[in-house]
Amino acid sequence: MKKLIAFFVSVLIGFSALLDSYWLFFANKISTQVSPDLKSTVPTIFSKTVKVPPVSSTGKQSNSTNTKSSSTVRSVGKYKDGTYTGTVINTSWGAVQVQVTISGSQITNVTMIQSTSSDGQPHSELVDSQAEPIYISETKSSQSSKIQAVSGATVTYNGYTNSLQSALDQAVI
Amino acid sequence: MNIIQKNLTKHTMYTLVHKTMGTVFTTQIIANERLSQCEEKKVIKHQRLLENYLEQVDARFSTYLNDSEVSLFNRGEIKITEVSDVFIFVFSSCFAAKLATNEAFDANYNDKFDPSGFVKGWSIETGLNNFLKPLFKIEHIQAINLIGGGDMQFETRNGSNWVFDIGIVNPYSKKEIIKTLALTTGAIATSGISERGEHIYRRNKSVLQATVVGTSLQETDVWATALMVNPKASLPKNITGFVFYALEGDENVKNS
Numbered sequence: 001m002k003k004l005i006a007f008f009v010s011v012l013i014g015f016s017a018l019l020d021s022y023w024l025f026f027a028n029k030i031s032t033q034v035s036p037d038l039k040s041t042v043p044t045i046f047s048k049t050v051k052v053p054p055v056s057s058t059g060k061q062s063n064s065t066n067t068k069s070s071s072t073v074r075s076v077g078k079y080k081d082g083t084y085t086g087t088v089i090n091t092s093w094g095a096v097q098v099q100v101t102i103s104g105s106q107i108t109n110v111t112m113i114q115s116t117s118s119d120g121q122p123h124s125e126l127v128d129s130q131a132e133p134i135y136i137s138e139t140k141s142s143q144s145s146k147i148q149a150v151s152g153a154t155v156t157y158n159g160y161t162n163s164l165q166s167a168l169d170q171a172v173i
Numbered sequence: 174m175n176i177i178q179k180n181l182t183k184h185t186m187y188t189l190v191h192k193t194m195g196t197v198f199t200t201q202i203i204a205n206e207r208l209s210q211c212e213e214k215k216v217i218k219h220q221r222l223l224e225n226y227l228e229q230v231d232a233r234f235s236t237y238l239n240d241s242e243v244s245l246f247n248r249g250e251i252k253i254t255e256v257s258d259v260f261i262f263v264f265s266s267c268f269a270a271k272l273a274t275n276e277a278f279d280a281n282y283n284d285k286f287d288p289s290g291f292v293k294g295w296s297i298e299t300g301l302n303n304f305l306k307p308l309f310k311i312e313h314i315q316a317i318n319l320i321g322g323g324d325m326q327f328e329t330r331n332g333s334n335w336v337f338d339i340g341i342v343n344p345y346s347k348k349e350i351i352k353t354l355a356l357t358t359g360a361i362a363t364s365g366i367s368e369r370g371e372h373i374y375r376r377n378k379s380v381l382q383a384t385v386v387g388t389s390l391q392e393t394d395v396w397a398t399a400l401m402v403n404p405k406a407s408l409p410k411n412i413t414g415f416v417f418y419a420l421e422g423d424e425n426v427k428n429s
Contacts, residue, residue, distance in 0.1 A: 092392050093269035110253045112268040152323040152342030153365025
């Protein structure tokens, strides 16, 4: 009898070890095999809308991770015909949304919509100020010993940029 | 990793250099006393995090890399509904910038999405904010500047007497400075006719270079590009622009 119990216990242990290794090595693979199907669904950032809801601009956000927190309705399933509007993305110039039109399960149009703040005005505040014109003939100062950094256009060629830019960044002072 | 140390009148400047996005990124740290070895190690740790971030941005948004998200998107291999959230943020920002600049800034080039005119400035700004600004915990550090290909975002500790003297390069002679600005905290961007990866169609051919000063590099970088295209563009509040025109009689000048 004791031998029989020991045999059953060892079989049980063996079986659980087998199950464990299955979960460890194969379960993950199964989930990645599923994911290609999920690709045909519309991701979290888009939700199907009939009408664009009025949105209020919450001001400047420069951090890209903010876009994640604003995802709302998840749409699961194959592409269905209709217009999908993305969540509101706050940029330095105001809030915008991506709008995707799907027809015959295919994306037929991608447009962007500018969202406006509660007062109906775009977030960016433009004033009638213009850039100060400077003519190159005014050039007077050359390399100053007081300068720490130099602002200039990034030049075209890779190797040239590297050597010139590091020279500019390090040679000063 | 190399830290270059330079003694200024009353401060010490530490410089770290990293090459990515086809250009050079330079971190400048201004301290009022020499940093200890332990503090230098902290600086290197944060610089590594910054470099890792910039490499990730390049891998995702480079138009020169075949497997970047931008390249996949432009070849139609991924759809707008399949792109990452950060891609949507950049896509949206480029669109909003186009509207704000009256289409002088446009990330669409030959029907392809090319966000390079936005991505560099944005990654410098977020890179400084997320990875370098924590170094202000070291009390000797008075100011930090992150420069990428001639554009920079910088911050000076509150109450510090440090001032950055930033020169604007002469578009004719890259070894000459045509103007010097004294700034503590903010961003400065310069666009020129030799800009890499930015396809600028100048309406006024006498414009050689545009420099824009503001608080956020993602904005100033876009406005610098916009001023190259339209030097008469209206700028938002708290943004200052300098447009450099060619000499009269310059053979490159074509009157529009």
